Amino acid sequence: MRRNVSIAASVALAAGLLAGVTAAPASASTSDLVARDGTLTIRPPGTPSGSSQPSQRLESAVVRQDVDNWRVSAIVVLQAAPGPDARLNIGFGTGSPESCVIDTIFSTSTASDLSAGFTRSDRTITLDTDSTRAFTEDWTCAGVATGSAADGTYDQLTGALSDVYGQPELSIDAVQLLDEPVRRLSLVRGVWTTLEVTVSNAARFTAPEVQVGGGGAGLQVKPATYEVINRNGGQGTVRIPVRLTGKKKQTTLRLSASSRDTTTTRDVAVKQVAAAKRPVDGRYRVTVRGSKAQVGFRIKKGAVTGFKGTGFRMRCQPPGDYATYRTVGLRFPKKVKVSKAGLVDATHRWQKGNASYHADLRMRVTGSKVTQGSFTYVTGWCVVDADFAAKRVGR
Numbered sequence: 328m329r330r331n332v333s334i335a336a337s338v339a340l341a342a343g344l345l346a347g348v349t350a351a352p353a354s355a356s357t358s359d360l361v362a363r364d365g366t367l368t369i370r371p372p373g374t375p376s377g378s379s380q381p382s383q384r385l386e387s388a389v390v391r392q393d394v395d396n397w398r399v400s401a402i403v404v405l406q407a408a409p410g411p412d413a414r415l416n417i418g419f420g421t422g423s424p425e426s427c428v429i430d431t432i433f434s435t436s437t438a439s440d441l442s443a444g445f446t447r448s449d450r451t452i453t454l455d456t457d458s459t460r461a462f463t464e465d466w467t468c469a470g471v472a473t474g475s476a477a478d479g480t481y482d483q484l485t486g487a488l489s490d491v492y493g494q495p496e497l498s499i500d501a502v503q504l505l506d507e508p509v510r511r512l513s514l515v516r517g518v519w520t521t522l523e524v525t526v527s528n529a530a531r532f533t534a535p536e537v538q539v540g541g542g543g544a545g546l547q548v549k550p551a552t553y554e555v556i557n558r559n560g561g562q563g564t565v566r567i568p569v570r571l572t573g574k575k576k577q578t579t580l581r582l583s584a585s586s587r588d589t590t591t592t593r594d595v596a597v598k599q600v601a602a603a604k605r606p607v608d609g610r611y612r613v614t615v616r617g618s619k620a621q622v623g624f625r626i627k628k629g630a631v632t633g634f635k636g637t638g639f640r641m642r643c644q645p646p647g648d649y650a651t652y653r654t655v656g657l658r659f660p661k662k663v664k665v666s667k668a669g670l671v672d673a674t675h676r677w678q679k680g681n682a683s684y685h686a687d688l689r690m691r692v693t694g695s696k697v698t699q700g701s702f703t704y705v706t707g708w709c710v711v712d713a714d715f716a717a718k719r720v721g722r
Contacts, residue, residue: 359532361395361493365469367486379473379481381407382437382450388471388484392419395493397462399433401454403471408450409438413473413481417454419466419488427468427485431460437473493532495586499593500562501525502582505670505689505699506714512580513600514571515668525564526584526591528556534586539565541582545573546597548580556586571599603669605629607695611717615639618713622702626692626719631671634659634688634702643709657704657711659688669693682706695719 367388375384382405390401401417415437418429433454435442444456470485502509503523514520528534533555540550547570553563569580580595606626613622613636622636635658644650663673669692676685684706691699697717704711 359492360490361393361532362491363392363394363466363488364491365390365486365488367469367471367484369485371483371485374480375482376478376480378478379413380411381405382410383413383473383481385471385473385482385484386450388417390417390419390469390471390488392461392464392466392488394462397457397459399431399454399456399458399461401433401471403452403454405437405450405452405473409447412436412438413475415452416472416474417469418471419460419464419469421465421467427470429470430464431458431466492587494530494589495528495532495534495556495558496530497534497537497556497584497586497589497591498527498529499524499582499584499591500527501564502593502595505672505691506701507699509595511596511598512569513598513668514569515602515666516571516574516599518602518666518668519568519570520666520668520670521672522567522569523564524567524582524584525562526553526556527560527562528558528586529560531558533558533561534589537563537565537584537586539567539582539584541567541569541580543580543597544578545571545575546578546580547572571597575599602667603692604694606665606669606692607719608722609695609719610721611697612720613700613715613717616714616716620713622713622715623720624717626665630662630664631688631690631692632662639704639711639713641704641709641711643707645708655711657686657702659686659702661688663688665692690715690717 384406386404386406388403392399416432416434418432420427420429422428435445441447444454446453466488468487472480472483474480524539526537526539535555537553537556538550541548549568551565551567553565556563576599578597580597581592583590583592606629608627611624615622618640620636620638624634625632637656639655639657641653641655642650659675661673661675663671665671671688671690673688687703689701690697700715700717702713
């Protein structure tokens, strides 16, 4: 039998249900919360009472508010198989460690006929029943008590409820280097190389604080965190620097992505390669894919400098508006060293007041050949995304 009562109105809980409190979401129906669990271990002073029998005393109690399935459940173990009858009350409510106001109670006898939703096996009494309030209420504490109208409370256990969240379903969908898929990762020993790792979430629950990292024999990996990957196919991409430190010619990089209690992995074969051919100094002309932009840069003493051009196509689209386009001139203001692996991978950020932008410049340089180039510029709702190759045109 379920009743909505105040703490003073409950016979078996007359001593008060005092429990710790955990923060609850403002709306259980719209969050990833699926349940609240509690293992009740707090026994208030004066319990069990001296007049109670072992069959009227509590050994343990666990409770669950099943938000997802609109149910409540509990497993209560008595210290002995039911003998002298008592009333068993299981209550849920809200409050602080000093005061827990019970708004819903499920009640049965311990020795005689059980109420609907209760079952008994020796000294264990189980509750499992549907409850609309399990879906609508933000309970933070619970209590279990035995007692009678004549004698008051025999025994009591209380405790806090802890939030239980739905688990994401993660997978590592893509591993890329300079926007190209990586099937076998070629690394120069001692050189950091940054991978782009894309993680997806197939569950109906979000994946918060997705930790992406990895490891392997003779490898160092710097982990990264993606704040939240949305539910139902949402994706997030992080940049993971990897360095080969061992002497083995071949090894395996095991990438991992974790959120809450879920972890997924993906293996990538790694091969040690020699350093790339040294970049050739000189002027380079850029050919932007699908564009007539005029762009150039210089390589001097193993570094890219003076990357700038005109004719970049910028796309702007504030939320809810149509996209607009305009042609702009842009530059990458930093001098960037070409790594021994022949890679350029740099980001520049600028902000002044409310104005800001960030730009990314990436390319592969082998001697006088430049491939897998990309230049990205983002400011507000506007973006330039240009893929390019380049060739040396002079000193």
